[in-house]
Amino acid sequence: MAGTFKKFSKEDVSNLSQVKSSVARGIRAAICETYPYLEETDIIETLIPKKESVYTGKCGHVTLCVINNTVLFFQERDGPWLPTLRILHQYPEMMKRLRTDKGAIKFVLSGANIMCPGLTHPDAVIHDEGEVGGAVAIYACDKEHAMAVGVLQMSTADIRGINKGIGVENMHHLNDGLWKMPNLS
Incomplete structure (x- = not known):
């Protein structure tokens, strides 16, 4: 899924519709x-x-959670709900964090998945432990704000131990289509 939002625009969103309050409660509960x-x-x-109208839209296999024409969270198939980077930058404490080395930055920002060596390099830091399928924020070495949001493809213990292959699937990164389009209006 790396690069789902690479060329994303509001024209890619189909079936934007208000959801029933029970569905909105379910989305909210899953996010919590x-x-x-x-x-x-x-x-x-x-x-x-609780009183706000919640809309969902589809973009391929991705469901968007939209309030006031702003995409707040998204979910691929049955994966975890992930925040947009704009939300994550407002509330950085909400997610588990991993920090890459300098060499990984340009690849992550072009939509590439995060490889294990980029997370185990001496300049990289695994701030929080996580299991396969867990949502994580990806930070660049020496930077304050997250550059990507992803899903662990290996546990953090395996990332350290195996140290090869894809550690995190990059779902959304700075300057992709979702970042460039803050709202759907």
Whole structure:
């Protein structure tokens, strides 16, 4: 899925429709389960207020969660709901973090998946432990803000131990189509 949003535009969004309140509660609950920090700090009330209309749209195999014409979260098939980088930059504490070495930056920003050696290099840091399928924020060496959002393809223990192959699938990165299009209006 690396590069799903590479050439993304609002024309790629189909079936944008308001969801029933029960579906909206389900999305909200799934997001809170993945990111307990949002519920513990009541940030979820700011992001997805209970009385606000929630819309979903499709872009291929990706479902977008949209409020006030702004994409807040997205989900590929049955994967975890992932925040857009704009949301992650507002609430960086919400996700587990991995930091790549300098050599990986240009590849990640072009949409490439994150390889294990880029996460095990002496300049890289695995801040938080995670399991396969877990959502993670990808930071660049010496940078404050996340450059990508991804899904672990190996546990962090295996990334360290095996140290080859794809460690994280890059789902959304700075300057991709989703980043360049802050809202759907």
